[in-house]
Amino acid sequence: MSSPFAAIVGGSAGGVVLLVIGILLLYFFGCKGFSNKTSETGSSDPSTLVESNRPGQAPSGCSPSEHQEARRFSLKELEQATNCFGESNLVGVGSFGLVYKGLLLDGTVVAIKRRQRAPKEEFLEEVNKLSAIWHRHLVNLIGYCQEGGLQMLVFEYLPNRSISHHLYDTRNQAAKLEFKQRLSIAVGAAKGLSHLYSLTPPMGHLNFKTSNVLVDENFIAKVADAGIVKLLQRLDDTGPSQASATDIFQDPQVGQYGVPSETSDAYSFGVFLLELITGQEAAGLVSQSPSESLSKLVEAHLRSNTLIDKRLGGRYTCEGMKELIVLTLRCLSSPGRRPKMVHIARELERILETEMTLTIVMGDDTPILEQRNSVRVDQHEKYSL
Structure with missing residues (x-):
């Protein structure tokens, strides 16, 4: 084999080896980065990333003052959280209506206040104002639902009650x-x-x-x-x-x-x-x-x-x-x-x-x-x- 031909073959082989090593390195660090991201949510399931970054929810590390919009819940979500608003989940009644204890899919325990009313744009406007008010000594509003002839407010749940x-x-x-x-x-x-x-x-x-x-x-x-x-x-x-x-x-x-x-x-x-x-x-x-x-x-x-x-x-x-x-x-x-x-x-x-x-x-x-x-x-x- 001539020396020019050997040089070409050797160079090509070296290039292939470097390419393979590069791909392996990208794959390794890419997987590691993805693993780190999912571990921040407490789960290796990629779907939790979508769940944790829904509109109205602050990413991890955000201060309460950065909450500007309330999270919009579907009626189905809140029905699942309360066993279809079962009597065993009913914990009280207040000025807004009946109060239910609920468990969201991400494990968060919430208090859901529900009343029967037709949808109104004013409801959304007032809810967004309230959701922007966060304080350690206020029961903070997490989200809302206006669907199926119902208006609902979702608050953080306090286990020791009033x-x-x-x-x-x-x-x-x-x-x-x-x-x-x-x-x-x-x-x-x-x-x-x-x-x-x-x-x-x-x-x-x-x-x-x-x-x-x-x-x-x-x-x-x-x-x-x-x-x-x-x-x-x-x-x-x-x-x-x-x-x-x-x-x-x-x-x-x-x-x-x-x-x-x-x-x-x-x-x-x-x-x-x-x-x-x-x-x-x-x-x-x-x-x-x-x-x-x-x-x-x-x-x-x-x-x-x-x-x-x-x-x-x-x-x-x-x-x-x-x-x-x-x-x-x-x-x-x-x-x-x-x-x-x-x-x-x-x-x-x-x-x-x-x-x-x-x-x-x-x-x-x-x-x-x-x-x-x-x-x-x-x-x-x-x-x-």
Whole structure:
């Protein structure tokens, strides 16, 4: 074989070898890259990539503030998630309609609120506004469905339900909440409402009540139904307030003039604080003296030492309890004297921090307060914060 011919054959063979090696390298790194991508979804199934990047869902690593559009669910998806809206999945009823617990195909547990209504463009507009509002202390909207004569809202699911479930069940001592827990829940709820009023334009809750304060597995508080009143007003052409005239949480000024505002949410929050203090429904206090205002009733029960939940066992500081009662009275006072939600949140944080510090110094098992007679609120203290 001549040397030129051998050189040509050798070069060709070398080229083929290099080509094969290149193809193998591309295949190897391509598969590795694909494997890494699918592992981010927790599954090796490529279909999960499509599922996880549907419109309205933020990719992994996105902050909540980047959620701009609600995910559109089909009726079939939500029927599958709830066993065709079976009775065993029904967990409650709210201002929007029936509430079902659902399990999505990706394993996410959700709360689905459903009502029968004809489709409306306004529904989609309001849903997209609500889905853009994300906060740690708000029950966040995930998506919606408007199909088959139904309107549905899909929210994150909170396993520990409403705080009212843990407060009102006086027969179950295991369900009691310590004073610091109650303060922490109040702080979270106040921050959620405060965030609504920090938006541009501000958004009022307008139907705040204890049953709308939910807690997750770590008892982190989240406010439910934010913006639902406004949505219903627009869809159903209702008046300015969805609250009943007999609703104990409704600001008397709203009942008289029908114009809710931040001060009316502050009043409702005061009723919530009262229930945290007493461990019972505020309606029970009013039923004893229907003609008295809530603030007057609080003062009367304080004088007779029947205000504070006995299940607390005296494990709270006198100063901390007194400051919480003072804040409650401010929220229940006349509109001009009520603090803004941001100030309520700050004051509750301060009370909680003080309570935590004293607990660290004295120990969790130390009865900090044995004599409830020492909890007194002077008249001038009510408006001194």
